[in-house]
Amino acid sequence: MLDFTSDFAGDNLSPAQTSEVSPINDQALLDAYSNAVISVTERVGPAVVRIETGPKAGSAPGQRGGGLGSGIIISPDGLVLTNSHVVGASKEIRLRDTEGVVTDAHVLGVDADTDLALLRANGSRDLPYASLGNSKTLRRGQLVVAIGNPLGFESTVTAGVVSALGRSIRSVSGRTIEDVIQTDAALNPGNSGGALVSSAAEVIGINTAIIQGAQGICFAVASNTAQFVLSEIIRHGYVRRAYIGVSGQTAPIPRRHAVLAGVENKMGALLMQIEPDGPAARAGLLPGDVMIKLDGVDIHGVDDLIRVLDRDRIDRTVSMDVLRLGRLREFDVHLVERKPVPRQALAS
Incomplete structure (x- = not known):
């Protein structure tokens, strides 16, 4: 009869020794995971702003406030990436940073076909910003962190993994957005335009959509798509097709x-x-x-x-x-x- 007992790790350890090893390893893994999320949040969090559109609440009798969303500062002079459906046709746009400072902004260009928009914060100052990474290097199962303002709760952080790559979803214009990232990092209304960040603290996606009623199925426009749209808007004011x-x-x-x-x-x-x-x-x-x-x-x-x-x-x-x-x-x-x-x- 074959003896398989030697194939099992821990056979040579006593029960006391086995009970001591597992908790230490688990704790080390949890610490590494927590430290990765904390590091990403501290580095990228200050670059994620709350976007308020439309008139301020209570600015006129009976007038309601505008919409809410998120955005990512991608340059120290105030370039901000967000979703086109966040800004819509609004003429009044305000950015609120993590310290509560409010800055007016204006739209440089929108691309409804990819649900992206580029804003510029009014006034020149040295702003905290995040870098766009290369979304082509992503792998399924990779740790990602979503930072935004879901349901108006500012500077909210959720974590998850890349569930799938190369998805296609329909944009507000009816055109298909290609190469979309699917993630299980929890997103809610208000997260739109926020950052999906890798463990290297690079923005690899712009959060754009959730499927109502689904559990843990959320989407982000890939950073490489955002980089293309960004360059087109800076050069032409829109994306040429x-x-x-x-x-x-x-x-x-x-x-x-x-x-x-x-x-x-x-x-x-x-x-x-x-x-x-x-x-x-x-x-x-x-x-x-x-x-x-x-x-x-x-x-x-x-x-x-x-x-x-x-x-x-x-x-x-x-x-x-x-x-x-x-x-x-x-x-x-x-x-x-x-x-x-x-x-x-x-x-x-």
Whole structure:
């Protein structure tokens, strides 16, 4: 008979010795975890501000106060990242730091497609700030800390792990936000725009959404996406994207049409409306056409189409493959730059 007793750790220890080892190791792990959270909070916490929008409460008889959210100071001269739905179309924006100091701010630019906005605090002073990290280095199970102002409770800290990477969620504009971080760090209304921070005290996400009724399913826009939006707003005042002038929906492709056309797509982007005199209309596209390829990229639905219409395709003529009445046709479409969405359109 085989003897497995030697495979178990602790077999050579007495019961007294075993009871002494485990608590010490557990305590060491708990201390390391606590110290990591404390360190992150002390380093990044002062850079997370409360954002108040709209008129101050009680500023006029019968007038209600504005909304509340969170933001992250990312430069000492007062650049602040937050969510576009936090600022909306508000003209009055105030920042309240951890010491209770209130500063007025103004909007430099918003991008509803990624639910991000960039503000600048009025007045020049040396502010505490946090650095954006590289979200591509994240791994599932990694410790993260969320800092914000949930339900108006300022400077609240919660901790958890990265639950999943590469998620996609729908933004307020209807466009899909790609490469979203899922976390179980507790978030509530008011956390929006706050920081999701790694144990290295780098901001690796901007908290943006929770699923109502779900337990521990929360989302943050990846810091790499935020870095791209930040650079675009600083250069242009908005994020540049290509425009084709259609509205559509994801639709299945009948198998007989796919076989007849010699394509493998099971799904495509069904064009429902064509804007008059838009790029698609000038190219000869019609409602009912099903797009299956644009500029050499397979299109399996509206999300794929949105993803392809990036700034690199602005002012370019690209080929488009569509199925029309089951037959494959190719069109040349000259893409233009999409006009930025007015902030007034973001008002809820």
